[in-house]
Amino acid sequence: MWQSYINGLLVAIGLIMAIGAQNAFVLSQSLRREYHLAVALVCMVCDAVLVAAGVFGLASILMQSPLLLAIARWGGIAFLLWYASQALCRAWRPVTLEANGTQARSFHAVMLATLAVTLLNPHVYLDTVVLIGSLGAQQPVPSAYALGAASGSALWFSALALGASWLAPWLSRPLTWRLIDIGVAIMMATIAFQLLVDGL
Numbered sequence: 001m002w003q004s005y006i007n008g009l010l011v012a013i014g015l016i017m018a019i020g021a022q023n024a025f026v027l028s029q030s031l032r033r034e035y036h037l038a039v040a041l042v043c044m045v046c047d048a049v050l051v052a053a054g055v056f057g058l059a060s061i062l063m064q065s066p067l068l069l070a071i072a073r074w075g076g077i078a079f080l081l082w083y084a085s086q087a088l089c090r091a092w093r094p095v096t097l098e099a100n101g102t103q104a105r106s107f108h109a110v111m112l113a114t115l116a117v118t119l120l121n122p123h124v125y126l127d128t129v130v131l132i133g134s135l136g137a138q139q140p141v142p143s144a145y146a147l148g149a150a151s152g153s154a155l156w157f158s159a160l161a162l163g164a165s166w167l168a169p170w171l172s173r174p175l176t177w178r179l180i181d182i183g184v185a186i187m188m189a190t191i192a193f194q195l196l197v198d199g200l
Contacts, residue, residue: 006148034110042114043157044157048150091178
């Protein structure tokens with residue numbers, strides 16, 4: 001159970017920490033203290049729903065077909081190794097995560113913008129539904145894996161929402177992202193190795 005939980009936690013954190021529009025938006029709202037807790041909560045809930053849909057939806061399908069399960073396993077291994085290599089490339093030439101300044105908006109407008117940067121990004125479906133879902137289907141305890149993945153999302157967005165003023169100076173340093181990407185590469189490669197061992 002705990003191995004599944006930790007695998008879900010590490011995969012989710014590794015995927016979600018990649019610099020993107022959603023992270024930049026949450027950090028921006030948090031630095032400006034503009035509905036930042038609601039923004040983070042919306043992101044957490046969306047991730048949890050998508051992860052559950054992926055893990056439990058794909059799990060039932062994959063478990064009925066050894067061929068599809070094998071394809072998902074080797075596809076997951078290939079993707080994790082590719083993602084690890086991309087993280088190492090980013091570590092070689094690190095960038096930074098910065099907040100972008102905008103004028104104050106209403107709660108309604110901020111919530112719509114949050115849903116847009118979360119749900120209109122095709123990568124979120126690839127990460128949560130396809131990748132996390134297919135990996136979760138192969139775990140000994142898929143529910144623990146889904147809980148771990150949701151926990152990873154909650155931890156990251158809580159950190160951005162509650163610790164933005166403290167994190168901002170660190171997240172603006174290339175060295176910080178170099179270390180993060182190296183850690184992400186190690187996590188992804190480790191999980192890919194576990195899937196490889198289980199598949200042999």
